[in-house]
Amino acid sequence: MSWAPGLSPRARRHLREAFDRLGVTVHQHTAVAAVEPARVITADGTVLPAGVTVWSAGFAVHPIAAAAGLEVAATGQIVVDRSMRSVSHPDVYAAGDCAYAIGENGRPLPMSCASAGLTNMQATAAIIARLTGDEVPVTGLKYFGNHISLGRRDAIFQMVGEDVRSKPWYLGGRTAARLKSGILKGAEWGIAHPTFGLPTRRRRPAPASDRAAVRVAA
Incomplete structure (x- = not known):
């Protein structure tokens, strides 16, 4: 696949520079044929030694x-x-x-x-x-967009439009990292406080005959 297709040109450049700084080598346009305990084999037969392989090929x-x-x-x-x-x-x-x-x-x-x-x-x-x-x-x-963590002090938040394509503008660096950290801490807090600190509301189930008439608000 092409290099970071979901990012704007500026965000893509940011990611490339971060990978270079972190020592991450990217093999573009390379298909994986097999994953073994200590190596990855590409479609052209190239062997990539690996102590640990993290499979992140997408969602299913x-x-x-x-x-x-x-x-x-x-x-x-x-x-x-x-x-x-x-x-x-x-x-x-x-x-x-x-x-x-x-x-x-x-x-x-x-x-x-x-x-x-x-x-x-x-x-x-x-x-x-x-x-x-x-x-x-x-x-x-x-x-609204895609968030990529690049360590504790760097990240990319790529805004997307209505067509889910990247906008020219993105947020990067420490500010994006702090935003990402805040989102993660907020999610953790939300799990521990499912009502967001608000008092719970007592509800009574409606008779079964009344449930079919419920509508979704427009």
Whole structure:
């Protein structure tokens, strides 16, 4: 594949300089034919010795959803409506990388931790609303950009447009690293404080006959 296709030219140059500084060698346009315990073999037969191999070739969805009979996209993801409800099995909800969810721009959300957080919030809100007979609130499904950590003191935050293509502008260096650190700490805090420090709200399940009439707010 080409060098960092998801980044703008300036961000790509930043990444190249960071890799050079960190001693990372990039083998462009190189396909991997085999991964063995102590080496990687490329398609042209080149052997790359490796003490540890970290496989990061992309994302794939477990075939269990398709095998269970749920409607899935070509990617194997569960096709959901705006509330993260399976379009073929209304009692099933999907969130995260397994959900084929359409964002505000009319395109499928990319597999990412950001998309997982948004779809998780939407699915949770929808399930609670349908159990209690309330109107389903809408969580914004907008993808803002890609964040790459380059150590504790450097990072790249590449903004993307409505077409999910990189914008000319990006945030880099210590500022981007601090932003990334803040996001990670915020996620950790959110797990420990699922209600964000707010008091929990007591809810009563609605009669089953009332649940079918629940709508998703526009």
